[in-house]
Amino acid sequence: MTLRNNGLYIDRLSMNFGGVVVFEDISIEAPSSKVTACIGPNGAGKTTIINIVCGVFPPRTGKVYIDGVQLSGVRPFNTVRYGLCRSFQDVRIFPSLTAIENVLVAMPNQGGESLSGLFLPGGWRQERANRERARHLLQAVALESAAERAAGELPFGQQKLLSLVRAIATGARVLLLDEPAAGLESDLIPHVVDLIRSLVKAEGRATFLVEHNIELVRQVADQICVLQAGRIIASGDVQRVLDDQTVIREYLGQVYNV
Amino acid sequence: MEHLLYIGTLIAVWTIVALAANLVIGYTGMMSMGQAAYLGVGAYVTATLNILLGVNFYLALLIGSIIAAVVGAITLLPLLRIGGFYFALATLGINFVFFDIFHNLAPRVEGSEGLYGLQLPDLLASSAPRFATTVAVAIACAMLCQAVVTSPLGRALRATRDRPDALAALGKDPRRYQVLIWTFAAGLTGLAGGLYAATLFYIDPTLFTLDASILVLVYIGVGGLASTTGSVLGVILLIAFNESLRFLGLPSQFVGPFQQAIYGLLLILLMIFRRRGLVGKYDFTE
């Protein structure tokens, strides 16, 4: 766990809102090609970590590094430029765009998105290539048949999958997924697993996800950390952490009826 | 026949205005209630250059369009930080601000409120060629707008309309698209303004008031938001309807008020029953 030059590295982050300490001095590593999960009770601050990394607000202390470079000046609208992309718990897809358009609009560096690009042939070629890739991505979550349907008409679960695919389409090297399984029917969860395994890990991206669904974490994560009462109470290998007595007592006991 | 050609030319001019407005309002979700200001800028710049400085009309038209685009950008930039409803309110204010500007600063022919005396080129000088030319320009604009709308840019515009925050999270600044399309639309509207001046021969500030901006809204509101066909349809239907009122035999002082009442009624009915318009593809629920 000492690879600091690739992926996401969170270094001694502390945060509080007013007098309430959210977390104190936490460090997390999410290396490339690996999935790092963060679990913990609601309100422990898991989404806050993502918000801080994406520049929604600054931490009280601590630093964030992407591929060894310290992040500064990142704001929610320029995260992709730093190689980061996040998904939201509430989906935020574009309802009037079709499913495939939702994916297409996420792809970077499109010549066709400017007025001059309308007239250059290169733009159209790029659009065709992008469409191919978008279809491929939709296939990975069994949404290809819904490609031309308005995203707003899709059921929540499919919208959630769409939002994950969209985040991936940005090409970001580091993905921050905020409860990707929340609200999904259990038959859709394997799609999330497939998506993360095939598209993300295979392409060498670093994934940091916060989750409540332990099953998903078990299937997909390479390493895990448990955030509780403002501190990381355990981290490391997935099975070892999940078997840890402290973790079971403090957190899993609430989630599982084990 | 003269009159029919005149109406046809007006339809062509207003179609360009409606197309531009729909780009901004229907496709990008920016409620603009001040399009008439840009129409006026285009009209006045073109007319002033041509009448007072003897500039060739085509060149004056081009410059008018460009100036209108610049004015569009300048008026938008301070408003970018404001959201939905207050933004609309501010654009509404723009009508009045520009009306006074036109009223006080724009040139006028001695002894009248307005400006006339355009030196028009052959293609625009008499009613039949003017009709053909303006329709040709309108068709070209429609094709251009359709190209924009079906391109990746069009997609980005609709994403800006739906959820600008999500677009930003994907690494694309929605403001870039907003400024781009607003400027483009203002330029198109300015172009229409110059052609409008050519069609009417006489322009004065009262042509470019809140009433005109509302008229544009009614055209695209009826025809359909976010639809090129809708923009054209709305203009044709309403101007034709307007003309048909002449055959009702109403005393002349009632015609204007009657039209206005119909527009008002249309707005209400649209808001209750069909916010997206006849063939529109966007239903705003804000």
Add this chain to the structure above:
Amino acid sequence: MTILLQVLSTGVGLAGYYALIAVGFALIFGTLRIFHVAHGTVFMIAGYAFFSLHRLLGVNVFASAVVGVFCAVVAGLAIDKIVYGPVLRRGGGMFAVFIASLGAALIVEAGFLAWSKGVVSVARTGMLDTFIVGGVAFRAFDFVIFAFVAAAFGALYLWLHRTSTGLEVRGLTDNADLAAVVGVNVRRTRYAIFLIASALAGLAGVLVAYDTGLEPSIGFKMLFIGVVAVILGGVRNILLGTVVGATCLGVLTAFAGFLFPEWNSFTIFLIMIVLIIIRPQGILG
């Protein structure tokens, strides 16, 4: 110096009208989030009714005034029931209501345009004694306006702070959603809001008809001045904020009218736009 005072006095005189319209508008917008463009139309209906009765039919001033205000109230309530109700019920948001309001205003204004047979102004129906104090001219009527405005706002204040419905209205200003949950009777409160706001606008309409006269477009003009006054004063405090806003605006327009007489609309709307950009919540918001 006397010029300054003169302009100031004119400004304060104008402020009375602006305040009446603005407070009504703020009442509706602040609680129900309805941008009631047709409020200006309600104002006009009262004015025209008053004029018709008093000037054309010779009915006495007070009875005409009462009927004028009554017409305004009926109009306001009717617009809410016939136009806003259906729009809201079918999923229209604030924006759709605004456009519908615009539609209603256009229809009524068209009616006035037709009725006046194109004649633009309604002749004034009252007298305007002036008297000079220290080189500054005051109009007797300004005191009348002031008296009415003070009485109306005094009554409004009592209503807002001493009655249960008034309390509910203040609750709505703070938080409409919470108010609905807590059990504020939104429908009854809504009637009360439209009734009072329209009555205030009606009072203004009658006074203006008596004082300066009416023309069909005055509804829109007064409405937007009211809007700017509300934006200036902020929506949080309906009475105080709006009165402050209206007074500032009255004085500002008086100065603008004096310094740049041809730029009235420009000044007012530029102020509005600047306010929207920098501080939409107003001075006291």
